[in-house]
Amino acid sequence: MTVTTSAAGLTRRTALTLLASAAMAPRFAFAAGVPAGFPKSQMTLVAPFSAGGPIDVLARLLAQEFQTRSGVTAIVENKTGGAGNIGIDYVRKAPPDGATLLVIPAGNLTINPTLMPSAHLDILADFAPVALLASAPNVFLASKQIGITSIKELIDKAKTTKLTYGSPGVGSQLHLAMELFKEKTGATNLTHVPYRGSSQALTDLLGGHIDLLSTNLPAVLGNIKEKTVVALAMTTAERSPLLPDVPTLAEVGVPGIDVTSWYGLLAPKAVPKATIDAVFAVTKDALNEPAMMDKLLAQGLSVAIEPPDVFAARIARETAQWADIIQKRNIKIQ
Numbered sequence: 001m002t003v004t005t006s007a008a009g010l011t012r013r014t015a016l017t018l019l020a021s022a023a024m025a026p027r028f029a030f031a032a033g034v035p036a037g038f039p040k041s042q043m044t045l046v047a048p049f050s051a052g053g054p055i056d057v058l059a060r061l062l063a064q065e066f067q068t069r070s071g072v073t074a075i076v077e078n079k080t081g082g083a084g085n086i087g088i089d090y091v092r093k094a095p096p097d098g099a100t101l102l103v104i105p106a107g108n109l110t111i112n113p114t115l116m117p118s119a120h121l122d123i124l125a126d127f128a129p130v131a132l133l134a135s136a137p138n139v140f141l142a143s144k145q146i147g148i149t150s151i152k153e154l155i156d157k158a159k160t161t162k163l164t165y166g167s168p169g170v171g172s173q174l175h176l177a178m179e180l181f182k183e184k185t186g187a188t189n190l191t192h193v194p195y196r197g198s199s200q201a202l203t204d205l206l207g208g209h210i211d212l213l214s215t216n217l218p219a220v221l222g223n224i225k226e227k228t229v230v231a232l233a234m235t236t237a238e239r240s241p242l243l244p245d246v247p248t249l250a251e252v253g254v255p256g257i258d259v260t261s262w263y264g265l266l267a268p269k270a271v272p273k274a275t276i277d278a279v280f281a282v283t284k285d286a287l288n289e290p291a292m293m294d295k296l297l298a299q300g301l302s303v304a305i306e307p308p309d310v311f312a313a314r315i316a317r318e319t320a321q322w323a324d325i326i327q328k329r330n331i332k333i334q
Contacts, residue, residue: 034070037278039099043067043074046102048087051078057299058134058263059103065286084108085119092126096270098279101130106262107173110318114326115171115333123315127266128276131283132306132314134296135262137217137240138177140249142230145208151233151252154212158187165212166201170194170333174214176322177235177259179329184254205229216261217242218300235259262304264311276308 043066047059056078063074079087088108094100113121142148148157157163167175175192182190190212195201198215205213206228213220214235221242224231231246237258239248249257265283267276286292287303296303306314325331 035278035281037098037272037274038070038072038282039097039275039279040072041097041099043072044094044100045074045076046087046091046100047076047078048080048084048102048104048108049078050080054299054301055103055105055263058296058301061292061295062103062133062265062283062286065289065292066282069282069286082119083112083116085112085116085121088121091266092268094268096268096272098267098271098275100268101279102127102266103133104264104266106260106264106318107171109264109266109315111171111173111176111322111326113319114323115331123266123319124312126269128269128271129308129311129315130265130267130276131280131308132304132311133263133265133283133287134301135260135304136301137242138174138214138235138259138261139217139220139224139240139243139246140178140181140232140235141205141213141215141220141224142232143205143208143211144228144230146211148211148232149230151247151249151254154232155185155187158185158189160189162189162191163211164191164193165214166193166195166198166204166210167214168195168198168201171326171331173259173261173322174198174216176325176331177257178212178214179325179331180257180259180321181249181254183325183328184256202229216300260304263301264315280307 045059045063047056049055059076063076066072066074079090088102091100091102109123112119113123142154148154165178167178169175175194178190182188193210198219201213202215202220204210217240220229223229224243231243233247233249233252234240235249235257237248239246284305287305293303
């Protein structure tokens with residue numbers, strides 16, 4: 001706050017009163033609007049990936065909300081490296097006061113513990129889940145060149161013809177989603193072509209260099225609407241309102257697949273339950289704001305709130321699912 005005593009004729013006593021009020025405002029806001037147990041010291045939200053990506057953006061939006069709603073300073077630290085494991089380890093070793101939190105995508109929590117045994121990741125043993133924050137639906141696409149327009153046609157063709165599919169990399173959630181599909185349908189003539197990210201994979205799909213692609217819907221919505229690719233099915237439990245005419249896999253005879261790209265918030269394991277519950281309450285209120293929903297939508301994300309116990313159950317369930325697929329399909333990082 002800047003205080004001036006010029007044209008406005010602000011007296012020294014009035015200025016001091018305003019400064020005192022500004023100094024007290026965070027404490028008043030904390031007492032009035034934040035649940036008991038919420039951290040009172042500076043908060044750090046750790047994003048284990050580079051600035052500018054969805055994790056970084058989500059962490060910064062949440063940090064801003066924490067600070068606005070509590071009066072407590074909240075910052076974001078990008079601790080990159082080790083496929084996210086450096087940031088994860090930093091939060092795991094942080095003081096258990098709830099002031100250091102981890103914003104992290106699904107794969108690091110449910111896939112990497114099995115795929116990277118040397119990292120010694122045991123998420124539910126080392127962390128306290130706070131909340132599921134946001135998600136993005138995934139979709140199976142086909143190149144227009146191969147003439148497939150449905151999942152049934154894909155399964156039939158894959159029994160007699162070798163087809164290729166792309167993903168953002170070995171062991172990515174989108175890679176494993178297709179391997180789960182193969183396991184469920186017996187369509188084993190699908191060969192994985194890993195990429196470093198989804199953009200080049202989409203380019204190759206458009207060019208007919210690969211036949212199929214498992215990817216996030218927001219990244220390809222324009223291509224689907226322009227009909228430059230064929231959307232075969234959603235990998236989620238429900239249809240997307242963005243593509244109401246595209247069925248889910250369950251609707252076309254492939255049940256048991258519900259794969260969504262999601263992002264969560266975790267704290268070190270020993271953080272008291274009262275603090276976890278308080279942080280969840282503030283997080284839930286922040287995410288339910290229409291302005292926050294609009295900001296996430298601009299990143300291709302939808303608000304998807306789950307409380308600590310439900311989120312923990314999701315982590316356990318999906319970890320078991322991906323461990324089974326990784327072992328059955330003998331998937332390894334080279």
